[in-house]
């Protein structure tokens with residue numbers, strides 16, 4: 001194996017991809033208009049719908065998550081979009097909406113704070129908006145907002161369509177799309193689903209499709225109505241990344257074999273193990289603990305460990321890497337992912353390595 005791949009990723013995406021998933025991608029190529037493709041696509045739908053807790057179609061987009069994040073705004077925002085901003089990814093969504101030429105309102109929270117449902121209500125009450133975006137799990141700060149409380153507020157405004165990013169929380173915790181009334185629920189392949197990057201998944205409600213019909217400038221590649229008409233034939237609008245769809249089939253089999261409830265419980269357990277390690281070393285979470293993500297832990301680097309030295313040692317001695325802080329939080333926080341296929345055994349090994357390296361750097 002090449003040296004570039006001889007260490008394990010504990011960064012919050014991309015995460016480690018299992019040998020089984022990698023192998024699934026090597027299946028022989030098929031034509032994307034063939035019956036074999038239709039069978040593959042249609043076999044995936046019911047399992048995806050159950051994971052999304054929805055009766056709506058789940059579209060497969062050959063892009064990273066940003067493709068459908070941008071596309072959703074393009075399909076749905078006629079009047080004005082409210083962007084809830086509490087970290088790097090959600091901040092950027094506001095920028096992206098403006099680059100599309102959309103009228104956009106910024107609802108800003110300090111990094112590390114969750115989205116506040118009361119602030120959402122106050123802003124939506126102005127009547128200025130027809131769309132809202134927010135990120136369930138802000139990966140940059142390890143902050144998980146209260147999606148049920150936010151959606152309860154959004155449902156008070158029937159003209160406002162909701163676009164919710166669950167890139168790093170999908171399948172980590174249950175996210176019940178239809179029950180919550182989410183119009184577009186989207187995720188990507190390389191984080192919580194532990195697949196290689198390049199595939200985005202999004203489920204779109206009927207009223208979002210109805211809104212899209214009234215939008216004149218949806219473009220082509222991310223047009224929801226193109227996705228829908230092809231979906232009805234068991235296909236995608238253009239040639240999709242077929243190896244990743246094989247990988248998705250394999251991953252769905254894994255998830256079904258484990259059982260979703262067991263999967264959610266495993267993530268919670270592993271997340272707690274890492275969180276307890278951090279607190280045993282005197283590190284607090286960057287966000288308030290009750291909003292701490294279940295998919296990763298973002299610790300405040302209050303003990304001022306040299307994080308680049310830590311990562312160098314982790315990589316050379318233990319063959320794994322963690323994240324030394326995103327964007328403006330570089331050096332000030334560190335993030336450790338427990339997404340995907342991690343087990344008690346692998347997290348115990350990770351903690352052993354962290355103990356060794358941090359113990360040395362902390363002088364203890």
Ligand SMILES: *Cc1c(COP(=O)(O)O)cnc(C)c1O
Nearest residue numbers: 064065066089137139167168188
């Ligand atoms: C990683 C991430 C994205 C962006 O995903 P890409 O795959 O780079 O497009 C968006 N939202 C969240 C919450 C993320 O963690």
